[in-house]
Amino acid sequence: MTDCLFCKMVNQAIPVDKVFEDERVLAFRDINPKAPTHILVIPKQHVATLNDLQDPSLAGHLLQTVAQIAASEGIADTGYRTVINCNAAGGQEVYHLHLHLLGGRQMSWPAG
Ligand code: 5GP
Ligand code: ZN
Numbered sequence: 141m142t143d144c145l146f147c148k149m150v151n152q153a154i155p156v157d158k159v160f161e162d163e164r165v166l167a168f169r170d171i172n173p174k175a176p177t178h179i180l181v182i183p184k185q186h187v188a189t190l191n192d193l194q195d196p197s198l199a200g201h202l203l204q205t206v207a208q209i210a211a212s213e214g215i216a217d218t219g220y221r222t223v224i225n226c227n228a229a230g231g232q233e234v235y236h237l238h239l240h241l242l243g244g245r246q247m248s249w250p251a252g
Pocket of ligand 2: 141144145146147148185186187235236
């Protein structure tokens with residue numbers, strides 16, 4: 141999608157602070173971090189929301205990538221939070237599926 145912010149990042153039209161990349165996913169640091177570690181993991185193909193995620197293999201790969209990045213960032217053992225905001229009531233602002241990886245501080249619950 142040419143008008144999608146995260147597709148532009150995948151296509152390198154907009155630079156990102158890249159953390160990890162393979163053939164299916166891209167991970168980069170959030171521009172407005174809500175925790176000492178705040179990384180977004182996205183599929184390279186355009187998927188608008190979690191409601192549109194059709195591919196179980198891609199879903200699993202996104203989750204495994206989050207866990208691997210948590211390990212490489214040194215927050216796997218202390219703990220971290222993964223968030224997917226879906227649609228307006230879920231707080232989604234960018235309509236290209238992304239998993240938030242948040243860590244490096246104590247998280248509170250319930251989420252706001
Ligand atoms: P959402 O609310 O859709 O779940 O989260 C969107 C996230 O994308 C927010 O945490 C926001 O800070 C991040 N974001 C928005 N624009 C940019 C950008 O241009 N670059 C980066 N790295 N992150 C962005
Ligand atoms: Zn997109």
